[in-house]
Amino acid sequence: MCIINMESNTPSDISSAPNSQQENDGLVNDRNTHSTNNEENADEGSSHFQKKKRPKTSPVWANFTEVKMPDGTMKAQCRFCKGRLAIISSSSTSHLKRHLKTCGPKAAHDLKQQKITLQAVDSGCNQEKHSVAHWILMHEHPFTIVEEEGFNMMQKRGMLEWENVSRVSIKKDCEKVFEIEKNKLKNLLKSISKISVTKDMWKSTNQKIEYMVLTGHFVDSNWQLQKHVLSFIHLPPPHRGLEIADNLYKCFKDWGIENKVFTISVDNASNNDSAVRILSETFSRVKKLPCGGKLFHVRCCAHILNLMVQDGLSRISYIIEDIHETVTFINQNEGRLNLFSEIVQQLQLPHRKLILECKTRWNSTYQMLSAAIKFKEVFPMNKEREPHYLCCPSNDDWLKVEKVCEILEVFDSVTNIISGSEYPTSNLFLNEIFRVKVLLDKKFEDSNEDEFVHDMVKCMKLKFDKYWGDCNLMMSIGAILDPRCKMRVIEFCFPRMYPENEACENIDKVKKALYELYKEYVDEYYSSSGEGNGESVGLRGNNVTIQASSSGWSEFAQFVRTVENIQPQKFDLDNYLEESCYICEEDPIPFDVLQWWRSNSLKYRILSHMARDILAIPITTVASKATFSASSRVIDTYRASLTTKTVEVLLCGGDWCRSLYERKATNGDQSSHSMIICKNDIDA
Incomplete structure (x- = not known):
């Protein structure tokens, strides 16, 4: 009926609907093709009606691309690790999802994305407060900074809807960030099998309070060395081994790592030795410590080097005091510095810098001595012109200083290397x-x-x-x-x-x-x-494991060893030791x-x-900036005025935020000494 109507159309109708005519012509041609399909155009007809590819609807395909192999088969290639997996005809993607869960590069990609993404917040103002909390923790600013007029003026210039916040409010925001980052770190620690920890003590001079800081060290799935402060807690007296061990174990339990602790590094003190022994005995009841516990206790190398250096410096303490007073005397006023600079210029010495030590850091003492030696000819001439200069070292003193500096140079180099x-x-x-x-x-x-x-x-x-x-x-x-x-x-x-x-x-x-x-x-x-x-490893091939208990392979393998005298498969430790050492073509230090x-x-x-x-x-148990210190680590005056819980939020939260944004800690004491520059060098 439809065909008769189409044939009875007028020319104008036909010309006005060319598309319809072409479609019908195509329909007739297709029918003709089908009628002769079994005779001569079978291949052409089948290709003409080739079935369309079904689109991939599973979200997992966003992480894979289809690649054609040389043999014509199609594989699913991971966008992250470039690994290739089979494409199952039943459209199942379970094996692809399993791969993504264990794909190391994808985990690193997700972690990186997580680092640069802040937590979801209700509004732009709340998001800005969240960012300010990160900023305060990361750069160790006081809470009162948000109440400063200049800070709020800057914020309102960038965000008109910014509302002033109080120190109490921003403190709560910092506590929220602390909890969020702590949960993130807890989840990360679940994925590692072993962790090494360091224990160190800090004190607050204002409040006479001592804190115990626990730091975790491990290598992540991307083979990156990770270091995170886990706890910064108040340790009330007495500081005996039992109390230290008890508080350490509580920290381990809080982080869920009580069965993952590999080693613990501590300073050389009797109470630390006792604490480590108690922990070792406690862990041994639950699990076997690696190597029978022989590696569990690690003594702080920097602390031992400090003790050795102090013994050496004590032999010339009176000379160090004279040099310290000499540098202080020269830097006391402009006239004395000008006189010293004139003598340096007269002797045409190339050196221009004196250093005043920080008495609690032996590396600054070494730097002061090594700098002063270069001016040993200047000091006697300065004494002749300055009647009030009474602490000039003698020639014998300078000989002793040179001998000490030869030894301290090696100790300084070693300490710098091991404290990284x-x-x-x-x-x-x-x-x-x-x-x-x-x-x-x-x-x-x-x-x-x-x-x-x-x-x-x-x-x-x-x-x-x-x-x-x-x-x-x-x-x-x-x-x-x-x-x-x-x-x-x-x-x-x-x-x-x-x-x-x-x-x-x-x-x-x-x-x-x-x-x-x-x-x-x-x-x-x-x-x-x-x-x-x-032994079963040698029987594995093509991803198929043969169970010795359910086959004759075990007896057959024994027969082959007996007949052909085949040695058991080597462990990779044997292979590693038998191979030659790796030779660095370039500088071996990096x-x-x-x-x-x-x-x-x-x-x-x-x-x-x-x-x-x-x-x-x-x-070492301490941060690199404190490895040369002969004294305990001290909390600054601002933090010492806060509660112990707030101190933990600031210290731990600051470390986690710096790690989140891959920033190093700001060092308020970057220079452990004062530098004095001769006047003629300044004018030049």
Whole structure:
């Protein structure tokens, strides 16, 4: 009926509807094609009616792209790790979702996005207050800054609807940020298997209150070294080992890491030793500590070096006092500084700077002495022209200062290296302590050195032997896991650090501890993955695991070993030690040991897990800016006036916010000394 009507249309009707005619012509052609489909145009007809691809509707496809393989099959390629997975014909995407949950690069991408995204807020003004709270915590500003007229004027210029807030209100906002960031960090700690912690003490001089700060160190899934302050709590007296251990365990429980603590680094004090022993016994009842607990207690290396340096400086304390008074005298007024500058210019000395020490930081004392030596000819001439200058060091004094500075130069370099917090230090420990040992032995055995040097070095050697006389397993294993060193560093250092018989015993002790620790990681690896023991690994191929208990493979493998004398499969530790050391083509100092292990993690599947935990162990308990300090860490006057809970919010929250935005801590004491510049240098 429809066809008859179309044929009866007038020409004008036909011309006015060409599209309809073309569509009908196409319909007729299609019908004709179908009528001859079984005879000669089967292939052409089938291609003409090829079925359309069904669009991908699952959200998971936003993370994958389809790629065509050389054999013609289609694969789903992850946008993050570039891994390729099969595309199941049933349109199932469960395996793709499972991949995203374990994809390391995607987790890093999500974490980065989370870092730059603030929490959802109700309005623009609330969002701005949230940002201000982050700013206060990150840069350690007082709460009262929000009540300053200039601050509110600046805020209203940028946001007309900004409403002034009080110090009480912004304090509550900071507490909210503290809770949000604490929950984020808790979730992050759930994903790690082991964490090393450091314990340090801070005090408030105004209130006579002492605080215990607990810091966690670990290497994340992207092989980045992470350091986060976990707790900053008031520690009421008495500060005995039992009370310290009890408070530490409460912090571990609060963070859910009581079964993940790998090592704990503390200062060298009897109450700390007692606390670590109590914790070790407590943990041993619940779980087996790595290597039988031999690595659990880590003594702060910077603290030991401080003790040794103080012994050396005490020998010339009267000279240090004279030099300190000399620098103070010259800088007391403009006339004295001008006179000193004139003498420097007359002698045509290239040096222009004097340094005044901070008495609680021995590195600034070293810098003061090393700077003053360059002007030792100037001071006697200054004394002749200044009748009130009475503290000029003698020539014999300068000789002693030069001897001390030769030793302090090595201690200063070593302390700077081992106190870093942005790179692993456990692998550097042995090499740096070896430098100190060689220096002290050389000075002590040198017959040309005077009695003053012998006595000073003797005291320093006693301290060295007290804390590092016995073989330190942790620093040895850490050095071995540096691919530049391996066992070669033990074979090189130990014969020069210990007597011959002790050196051989210590090398064997280190090897035994290394394999003991590695075996624990092997057992943990196979128990967690459900892959059985080491023998079953050799029977695995093409992603198929053959169970020895349900087949004849176990007996057959034993038969093959007997007949062909095949050795059991090597562990990756054996392969690692047998390969040659990694040679740095460039400067070895910036070598990134974590990135090396990341690149070789597939090659050393189990050993890389062990290296990740060992390299995260810190060998100092304090921040780098405090490693040279001979005194306790002190809370500033502003924070000392706050409640203990608020202090924790500021200290912990500030650390977390700086980590969130990848910013370093602001150091109010960046320069540990005062610098005095001669006048002629200023005029130039």
